[in-house]
Amino acid sequence: MTATAGTSVAAGMSLVLDDVTLSYTGKPVIRSLSLTVVPGEILVLTGPSGCGKSTVLRALAGLLPPDSGRVVADGAAVESTSRDRAVVFQDNALLPWRTVRSNIELALALRGEPRKGRRETADRWIAEVGLTGFGDFLPKNLSGGMRQRVQLARGLAGAPRAVMMDEPFGALDTQTRGVMQRLLVDTWSTHPTTVVFVTHDVDEAVLLGDRVAVLGRAGEPLRALVDIPHPRDRDHLDHPGTRAARADVLGALNHTSET
Numbered sequence: 001m002t003a004t005a006g007t008s009v010a011a012g013m014s015l016v017l018d019d020v021t022l023s024y025t026g027k028p029v030i031r032s033l034s035l036t037v038v039p040g041e042i043l044v045l046t047g048p049s050g051c052g053k054s055t056v057l058r059a060l061a062g063l064l065p066p067d068s069g070r071v072v073a074d075g076a077a078v079e080s081t082s083r084d085r086a087v088v089f090q091d092n093a094l095l096p097w098r099t100v101r102s103n104i105e106l107a108l109a110l111r112g113e114p115r116k117g118r119r120e121t122a123d124r125w126i127a128e129v130g131l132t133g134f135g136d137f138l139p140k141n142l143s144g145g146m147r148q149r150v151q152l153a154r155g156l157a158g159a160p161r162a163v164m165m166d167e168p169f170g171a172l173d174t175q176t177r178g179v180m181q182r183l184l185v186d187t188w189s190t191h192p193t194t195v196v197f198v199t200h201d202v203d204e205a206v207l208l209g210d211r212v213a214v215l216g217r218a219g220e221p222l223r224a225l226v227d228i229p230h231p232r233d234r235d236h237l238d239h240p241g242t243r244a245a246r247a248d249v250l251g252a253l254n255h256t257s258e259t
């Protein structure tokens with residue numbers, strides 16, 4: 001867990017799920033889940049389709065109150081959404097009638113940044129995510145990868161202390177996905193924050209995460225919580241420890257689907 005050392009610790013928020021049960025219609029999707037997200041780390045959530053990954057993110061974001069147990073952010077019970085806890089979705093959640101710049105400026109306005117200076121800050125974010133020249137474009141005139149760049153910029157521009165990311169690169173082709181993973185790592189290094197990242201992709205999980213939590217099927221216990229020895233190291237799969245961790249994640253996933 002490299003992110004637990006150094007400056008990123010102070011920048012991120014701690015998130016705790018304490019014996020949490022979550023449901024929509026009374027039948028638990030998540031049952032008695034306890035999990036602590038360390039300040040400044042990237043914790044990846046993976047597991048079979050429908051196991052409740054997005055549901056956990058909703059609870060952390062304050063969008064879904066637990067049936068029982070507690071969701072705690074920096075020691076305080078989560079009872080509503082907060083600009084300190086941002087969400088980045090796979091789907092295009094940008095405002096379609098606003099330009100790229102204006103979408104990012106909105107995040108700055110919600111943070112309470114004075115109007116003066118917002119444009120410059122938004123343009124810095126646009127440059128940071130490699131979209132210089134596209135500030136006046138509407139989302140519909142961008143590729144899927146470009147829209148995800150804007151979502152990343154918008155999610156982080158509000159300087160949240162935690163970001164919940166729900167399969168943000170799931171719809172992208174392999175090459176664009178690789179570029180976005182690197183962009184996320186670079187941006188997160190410059191603007192450290194706690195990240196809870198949902199993915200189906202084992203390689204993405206092992207590349208990005210300090211730790212990978214493998215959820216069981218809906219209502220089942222957590223299958224595994226795996227430490228990744230060399231997170232975000234480009235050559236991480238050359239390390240035997242990382243290969244072993246990847247095998248642990250895969251083993252837990254396969255175990256889940258066999259039972």
Ligand SMILES: Nc1ncnc2c1ncn2[C@@H]1O[C@H](COP(=O)(O)OP(=O)(O)OP(=O)(O)O)[C@@H](O)[C@H]1O
Nearest residue numbers: 024025029047048049050051052053054055056218
């Ligand atoms: N708004 C909702 N109302 C009722 N049931 C829901 C709602 N959202 C999700 N569910 C159900 O809760 C369960 C978990 O859904 P969730 O989206 O959290 O799973 P997931 O692991 O993120 O799935 P996937 O990997 O397919 O995106 C599923 O059975 C789903 O049908």
